[in-house]
Amino acid sequence: MMTVAARGVAAGDAAIDAAQSPERLRITEIFHSLQGEADAVGWPTVFVRLTGCPLRCTWCDTTYSFHGGEWRTIDDVLDEVAGHGARHVCVTGGEPLSQKRCIALLARLCDAGYEVSLETSGAIDVAEVDQRVRKVVDIKAPGSGEVERNLWSNVERLLPHDQVKAVLADRADYDWAVARLREHALDTRCQVLFSPVHGKLAPRQLAEWILADRLPVRMQMQLHKLLWGEEPGH
Numbered sequence: 001m002m003t004v005a006a007r008g009v010a011a012g013d014a015a016i017d018a019a020q021s022p023e024r025l026r027i028t029e030i031f032h033s034l035q036g037e038a039d040a041v042g043w044p045t046v047f048v049r050l051t052g053c054p055l056r057c058t059w060c061d062t063t064y065s066f067h068g069g070e071w072r073t074i075d076d077v078l079d080e081v082a083g084h085g086a087r088h089v090c091v092t093g094g095e096p097l098s099q100k101r102c103i104a105l106l107a108r109l110c111d112a113g114y115e116v117s118l119e120t121s122g123a124i125d126v127a128e129v130d131q132r133v134r135k136v137v138d139i140k141a142p143g144s145g146e147v148e149r150n151l152w153s154n155v156e157r158l159l160p161h162d163q164v165k166a167v168l169a170d171r172a173d174y175d176w177a178v179a180r181l182r183e184h185a186l187d188t189r190c191q192v193l194f195s196p197v198h199g200k201l202a203p204r205q206l207a208e209w210i211l212a213d214r215l216p217v218r219m220q221m222q223l224h225k226l227l228w229g230e231e232p233g234h
């Protein structure tokens with residue numbers, strides 16, 4: 001099911017942009033699974049995982065996507081996606097927007113009639129993303145080690161069908177996320193998702209904080225981890 005990346009080949013973000021032709025993207029894997037997160041949770045979905053990320057979140061669970069991958073044309077990617085026969089497609093990474101051709105891929109997937117979502121770190125401008133795409137934009141809490149990378153101008157780009165996602169490691173992360181929720185009135189723009197870092201913050205604890213504070217956020221667990229743990233390809 002999983003297209004395995006040629007791991008271990010250095011492919012920094014600058015190298016990715018320099019090397020790619022207008023038609024090609026560096027792809028780590030394409031696979032069919034259930035959407036584990038966000039608004040489309042539970043839908044059979046084809047995942048297109050792009051290679052490379054300029055961030056290094058402490059709790060990252062896709063470090064294998066930082067390097068390697070293989071160059072593939074957008075046509076080739078669309079052919080493989082079609083072969084899986086799903087209505088939903090999620091473009092993820094890594095940080096998919098670190099490859100500029102991701103913008104074209106997203107538009108082509110929308111043109112082909114798929115329900116398209118994009119998982120992005122929140123550190124790169126989303127202005128050029130096709131408005132048909134449901135963006136899932138992270139806000140990086142201090143526990144990620146990447147809090148300085150949040151590009152707050154992205155808040156202005158959020159559409160009602162988008163989602164903001166905060167992955168929280170502890171109470172300090174939670175308090176930070178509540179402050180940002182209020183400061184930017186995030187819940188007035190789109191759904192706000194709070195998730196616990198797997199294995200670090202007890203889900204029940206996070207649920208109790210959300211309920212006690214009457215927060216206008218939606219808690220989520222990672223369905224694919226409940227079903228398959230850390231098995232690759234899901």
Ligand code: SF4
Pocket residue numbers: 053054055056057059060061062063093094095121
């Ligand atoms: S932005 Fe995503 S892929 Fe990049 S380091 Fe953070 S969690 Fe990992």
